[in-house]
Amino acid sequence: MFFSSGFRRFLNVCVAVVIAVLMLTGCSSVTQKNKAIEPDVNEIFKEMYSAVTVAASANGNEAKFRWKNNTKPFPYKEASWSDVTVFPCEEGKGKLKLMATTYDQGLGSEDFSAQVEKVRAAWESRGLNVRTVGSSKNNSEIATDLPYGTTVVYSAGAGGESVEADTECFAGFKGDESSAQVYPGEKA
Known part of the structure; x- marks a missing residue:
């Protein structure tokens, strides 16, 4: 199973985009949770x-x-x-x-x-x-x-x-x- 170099680049870009989206989504969730915490x-x-x-x-x-x-x-x-x-x-x-x-x-x-x-x-x-x-x-x-x-x-x-x-x-x-x-x- 050999993929062409163009297809591998396409897969790498897709994986990078998915990882970036997951990281941004996770970070914004943490930020939103921290904003909800009030001081005692x-x-x-x-x-x-x-x-x-x-x-x-x-x-x-x-x-x-x-x-x-x-x-x-x-x-x-x-x-x-x-x-x-x-x-x-x-x-x-x-x-x-x-x-x-x-x-x-x-x-x-x-x-x-x-x-x-x-x-x-x-x-x-x-x-x-x-x-x-x-x-x-x-x-x-x-x-x-x-x-x-x-x-x-x-x-x-x-x-x-x-x-x-x-x-x-x-x-x-x-x-x-x-x-x-x-x-x-x-x-x-």
Whole structure:
């Protein structure tokens, strides 16, 4: 069984095309599967809660922070994502918004740069990149961006301090709340 050289070339090309198609199909399937894997929402919450509690304690005012629409003391000691309001997103996903404030300090119109710099130093000591968001006579703000799209903003102003954090939308936040792990807060 001898094939002509032209027929052998034709077979080689066909085999090469089939192999290329199989490789491309397999690679795209792996890529599609990897896109479907979401990060663990407990880990997202842990990073967010850590950044918020560090900011809340940097100026020694952690006992003054409140959350849940300023109705409850901020749970500096420990919390889980099931303690935070989950806001709905598209396609059965949810995102977290966490806000802790101290609006009872009555700081007046003092210079807030010292407070902001303490929070900046505390975040940077944990390896976070910090950027200035805004500054005015009555308010100063800095922010840090955590993995998976979470942004945490610290503000110091005439009324007091606040720390706000927002996550991206993830299906896990609309999942079983009994899977929410409790994490301790961190101190600056």
